[in-house]
Amino acid sequence: MDSQYIDHAMVLAGILFCLGLVGVMVRRNLLFMMISIEVMLNAAGLAFIAAGSAWGQPEGQIMFLAVITLGAAEVAVGLGLTLLLFRHHNSVNVDQLNQLRG
Amino acid sequence: MIWAYLYNIVFYASCGVTVLATILMISRHNAVHALLYLIISSLSLAIIFYLLGAAFAAALEVIVYAGAVMILFVFVVMMLNQGQRSVVHEAAWLPASGWILPSVLAAILLSLLLIGMYSDQPLPPYGVHGVAVKEVGIALFGPYVLVVELASFLLLSGLIGAFHIARKMPSHMSSNTLEEVDHG
Numbered sequence: 001m002d003s004q005y006i007d008h009a010m011v012l013a014g015i016l017f018c019l020g021l022v023g024v025m026v027r028r029n030l031l032f033m034m035i036s037i038e039v040m041l042n043a044a045g046l047a048f049i050a051a052g053s054a055w056g057q058p059e060g061q062i063m064f065l066a067v068i069t070l071g072a073a074e075v076a077v078g079l080g081l082t083l084l085l086f087r088h089h090n091s092v093n094v095d096q097l098n099q100l101r102g
Numbered sequence: 103m104i105w106a107y108l109y110n111i112v113f114y115a116s117c118g119v120t121v122l123a124t125i126l127m128i129s130r131h132n133a134v135h136a137l138l139y140l141i142i143s144s145l146s147l148a149i150i151f152y153l154l155g156a157a158f159a160a161a162l163e164v165i166v167y168a169g170a171v172m173i174l175f176v177f178v179v180m181m182l183n184q185g186q187r188s189v190v191h192e193a194a195w196l197p198a199s200g201w202i203l204p205s206v207l208a209a210i211l212l213s214l215l216l217i218g219m220y221s222d223q224p225l226p227p228y229g230v231h232g233v234a235v236k237e238v239g240i241a242l243f244g245p246y247v248l249v250v251e252l253a254s255f256l257l258l259s260g261l262i263g264a265f266h267i268a269r270k271m272p273s274h275m276s277s278n279t280l281e282e283v284d285h286g
Contacts, residue, residue, distance in 0.1 A: 005153070019128060057233065062246050065159075069257060080268030082182070
């Protein structure tokens with residue numbers, strides 16, 4: 001009974017990570033790609049929480065705190081870059097970024 | 103054994119809602135619809151965190167993801183749609199088909215919450231070792247104080263970086279001036 005929920009939470013984390021990866025690879029809109037990256041970070045956090053619960057240790061939640069901090073900082077900088085891209089190209093399509101010349 | 107049964111229902115219903123909302127989220131064409139599904143996904147993931155015995159992480163998930171990060175995304179969606187296009191978009195943004203399915207998923211989550219609230223005792227983390235907030239706090243400010251410092255550095259650098267990247271350039275420093283500098 002103990003490990004059943006932990007196992008299924010790990011499976012759910014894997015499914016969520018794959019869904020986020022599919023989102024990053026399929027979508028070409030920078031905003032959707034960042035949302036998918038958030039889903040992948042959520043999946044990593046779920047894996048940490050499940051592992052922490054399996055061992056009954058607080059380290060899982062501490063790592064989740066680190067992951068969530070990383071996600072917040074990444075979203076702030078990434079959305080700033082999205083705004084910059086939109087101002088320069090009037091679009092958030094990443095396929096238009098093939099003209100960077102350094 | 104009724105508690106184990108109830109726990110099963112809530113746990114697997116939350117898992118299903120999370121996966122369904124995420125699938126719907128990455129397949130939307132409209133950013134606002136995708137954000138609605140992302141909120142649902144975060145909330146149901148918070149329920150799963152709570153059921154895994156991590157109440158602190160569940161509260162953080164709701165506050166940070168469904169709250170703060172979502173506000174950032176909504177602000178950027180608003181800023182990306184200025185101009186004439188926005189009028190056409192606004193009209194087409196929230197048809198009934200756009201918000202009914204997120205509402206259904208949110209209603210499922212609400213019913214799960216009500217199951218937990220109105221059962222005879224609050225739904226306990228069943229069969230897993232819960233980690234209390236007190237232990238997390240003691241560990242955070244004991245052996246893991248470096249993580250707290252790193253998180254604060256990361257957030258500060260994120261703040262400064264976002265401010266520097268996303269600010270509007272003054273007119274005398276616009277892009278053509280930079281090109282002149284390049285050619286000169």
